[in-house]
Each structure stands twice: as structure tokens, then as C-alpha cells.
Amino acid sequence: MAEWYVNDGKDNDVVLSTKACIVRNIKGYNFMPRLDDKECKSLLETIDGVIDKDEFMGGVASGFDKETTLRLTRLQILGREASMMADPDRKAFYYNDDASLSIGVGSGEHLTVKAMAQGHDISVYKKAEKVALDLESKLDVAFSETYGFLTSNIKLAGTGLKILYTVALPAISKTEGGIAALTQRVGQYEWQIYPFAERGESADSGVYIIASVNTLGITEDEVLKRGEMLIADVIKAERACRDEIASNKKEQSADIYGRSYGTLRYAGMISRSEALQALGWLRLYHDYDDSGEIKLSWNTLDKLTMDILWEPGAPSRKSSQSAESQKFRANGIRKILKGDDLS
16 A cells, blocks of 8 residues: 655645545434444444445454554554454445545444545545545435534534644744744634644654634635645745744754764654654754755654654553554664665
8 A cells, every 4th residue: 555645745845735524414323432343333334335346445453453543543543442343343434546545434433534634735625525425326325404414523513524734843842932823823713723733752852733613603615715725824934934043053053963964864762752853953943054064854754753653553651652663663663764875
């Protein structure tokens, strides 16, 4: 299976990925929290019967082997803690060849159609919409002329659409008051921004999610238009902060940039937090390095960032920080960077 996020994306110095999620529910079935095992099995079978098997592979999550589960976690089809997924026999996942398109069954709502692309690419909405419309033509979807698509989560009722940009903001994060000012700006668009992780080793990664909020009383076109204006503002602000840091603290930034690359390129053991902090400095100073000594493509930088952010969850915090885990992570990073050195 290919990896959708290794493709070269627009504005990928700031935007790691763009995602469109569309949720739907099926008439005749209770919402997921009230669905008993017999009804759930019927729902899974009903939806499985209308999936285009020429385009999508997959099935009930309990049937995935360990290798498939780990791969689908890294490709962002499953949640980050897929190794501890609750009730895998009540969930199903279908995905296309590069996993850029997927259909989740039983994860919150009956159906979740997800389209993903590397970098800034709002065309993901049309791709998700096409799949959603195909499913709607084959299923009796819960819809109200007054409220729109009906969902168990009131925040999704109406359009059932959510757009999410994953953004790397190392410069704004290092600027005093930067995130607070950006949060206020995002709120003016009636969107929200939150850290990729609130706690744990990924908490200080400098990576954030910018997501749409409103689904009731707003059209899909309005959501997309606001999102595109907002992400343009975010990209502009992050690049301006990088310019300021790189110009005002050039020697310090160049030094940390080199040290960060050395740590990633040669470390025998590395924690997730240390790797993400080093990647943040590489991202911040990448376009200002004029030494010619470090060969590093944006594609490689993005792949490393996504790989580490979406490492499959370990059974415990202790095991995720074990020497074995840190050696495995460091070895994977070295191999990828070595490939860039040789290119």
C-alpha cells in the first residue's frame, strides 16, 4: 500500500495535511451509543454490501492483523491508539490503495467518509463528497428538511462536514503571545485551533489542528471559503515569524538547525518529544540555510514529522519511552535521512 502523505503538497512548509470528514447515519438504526450487538452486526453487513470493493479494501477491524493495524494507524485511517481500540468487532474500515480515501463504520456515527491529502489541498472535500453521495444513493440516510443530516453529536448535525488542516507552527510557537494571537484570529473565522496532542511526548511538537466548527445554518461552500481564507492567514503569519527569527537570531538559529539535524541523523536512541522538537527547528530554518551542507527535502521533513506524530500507540507510556522504542525510532529516522544524503 502506498502512503498518501509522501506526495509533494502545496504550502507543505506549513500545512502538513488537509482532511475532509463527512458523517452520515442510516435510518432504521439507533445511533451508535444505543446500538446493541445484533443491530450493530446488521449495520456493518448493510454498509459492507454497498461498498465498492473495486475501489476499497478492508472490513471489520477485529479481522485486521497486527501489521495492518499498525500501517493503518500510521496512515491515519485508525485512531492514534488503535492498538487499544475499544470494540473492534463493532467497527469497520475501508480504504483505497494509498489510503487517501476511507470509509469508517461505527466510529462515532454510522458512517465517516474521510479524504486526506499532503499539504494544502482543499480538493479533498470534492473527493469525500463523491464517496458520500455514492453511499447516500444506496442507503436510506437520516436527513431532516429542517436540520439537515442527523447525527448523534449535535456539533455535526446539518452538513455533517468537518475540514481539518494539520499545521506545523514552530515559529509562531516560539514567538511570545504568538499562539494566543493566532487563537483569537482563528476564532474570528468561527473555527478552532488546538494542539495535535494536549499531553504526552507529542504535546510540545509545535503542530496544531485548525478545524471547522459550524455545521448548522451554514453551507458547505461557506465552510470551505472561510477555511481557505483562514489557512492563507495562518501560512502568511508563520512564514513572517520564521523570517523574523531567522533574520534577528541568525547565528543561534543556524547553530540549533545544525545540531538538530545532527541529532536526528546520528542518534542511536531518541525520544518522540526530542525528535519532534528537532524537526520543528529544521522546519523553521530550512529555507534560510545557505551552507549547502545539509541535504533535506520538504517531502522528507514532512514524512518524518507525520511518521513520528502518528506512531502507533504503545501499550503504556513506559514502553513508548523504552530503550527499544527509542532505538527503533532513531534507526528509522537515520535510514530516511541517509536516503536524502545520497539523493
